[in-house]
Amino acid sequence: MDAFDFAAATGGDITGAVVDNVTGSGVAYLVTVSISGGYGTIQLNVLNDGTISDGVETLSSGFTNGEVYTRVESSVVTFTSDGTLDGWILESSETSGAGGTLNSTAATLNLGDAAGDKQYRAILHFDTSALPDNAIISSAVLKLRKKSVNGMDPFSVLGALRVDMRKPDFGTPALTLNDFKSAAGRKNVASFDAVPVGSWYSANLNNTGRIYINRTGTTQFRIYFVTDDNENNLADFIKFFSGNAGAPRRPKLVIHYFIP
Ligand SMILES: [Ca+2]
Ligand SMILES: [Ca+2]
Ligand SMILES: [Ca+2]
Ligand SMILES: [Ca+2]
Structure with missing residues (x-):
C-alpha cells in the first residue's frame, strides 16, 4: 500500500489535504494526512485502482465511509x-x-x-x-x-x-x-x-x-x-x-x- 491508494475527502473550508505518508505492513497501516489550513471535516477513503494486493487477491472495491475527523475553529x-x-x-x-x-x-x-x-x-x-x-x-x-x-x-x-x-x-x-x-x-x-x-x-x-x-x-x-x-x-x-x-x-x- 502507498499514498496513491488513499484519498482525503474534506468538508468545510479545509484546504491542501494531502495523503503524505503510509507506513506499516500486513494488516495495520498508519496513514498521515496533512492540510494547509481551514476548518471542517477530513475523511480518509481507500481508492479502488486495482493495485492493493496481498499477493494472492487484489482488492476489488474501494472504501468510502472511513472515520471522519473534525478540525474545529477556536473562539x-x-x-x-x-x-x-x-x-x-x-x-x-x-x-x-x-x-x-x-x-x-x-x-x-x-x-x-x-x-x-x-x-x-x-x-x-x-x-x-x-x-x-x-x-x-x-x-x-x-x-x-x-x-x-x-x-x-x-x-x-x-x-x-x-x-x-x-x-x-x-x-x-x-x-x-x-x-x-x-x-x-x-x-x-x-x-x-x-x-x-x-x-x-x-x-x-x-x-x-x-x-x-x-x-x-x-x-x-x-x-x-x-x-x-x-x-x-x-x-x-x-x-x-x-x-x-x-x-x-x-x-x-x-x-x-x-x-x-
Ligand atoms: Ca478596583
Ligand atoms: Ca517584607
Ligand atoms: Ca458558562
Ligand atoms: Ca524596597
Missing part, C-alpha cells in the same frame, strides 16, 4: 477585570505575611514593595461565566498595562511576577485584607514576561490554571513578586492600570477555547 473572548472588586493590598509589616491596608477604587494597582519592606499584592476579578460550560481552553493570557514605576523596577530587583488563582474568589467577591494570604485554589499558574510589548505585560496560564478557570462563575487572580522586598526600606513598585482605569487600559484575560 476567542476577552474578559476585563471588574474595577469594583479588584485592587491592591499592602502587607501590615515587614514580615507579617498579612494585609494591613487596601485600595479597591484607585485607577492603578501597586506591585512590588513599600517603605518598611512591606509587600504589595493585587487581586484581579473576572466574570468568566460567559464561557461555555464545556469549553476546552487552549490558551489563557493575563495582560496588565504599566503606568509608571516608583523607585527601582521590581522586575529587576524582586524576581518574577507570579500568579495564583481561586474560584469563585479568595473568600469574598469584594477586596478584603484577608485576600493577601487566604489559600489559593491553584498556586503559581503563571509568571508575567519581564519584558512588555507596548507597555502590556503578559502571563500565559499553564494547563493547571486553564483547566481551573471558572466556566460557570467568577475567577480571581492574586499577583505578587516572588521576592517580597529588596531589604532597602524604600518603596520599589510598579503601577499597573486597574479595572477602575479607562476601558482600553484595564487588566484583561484573553481566552482561546473550543467546544469538543
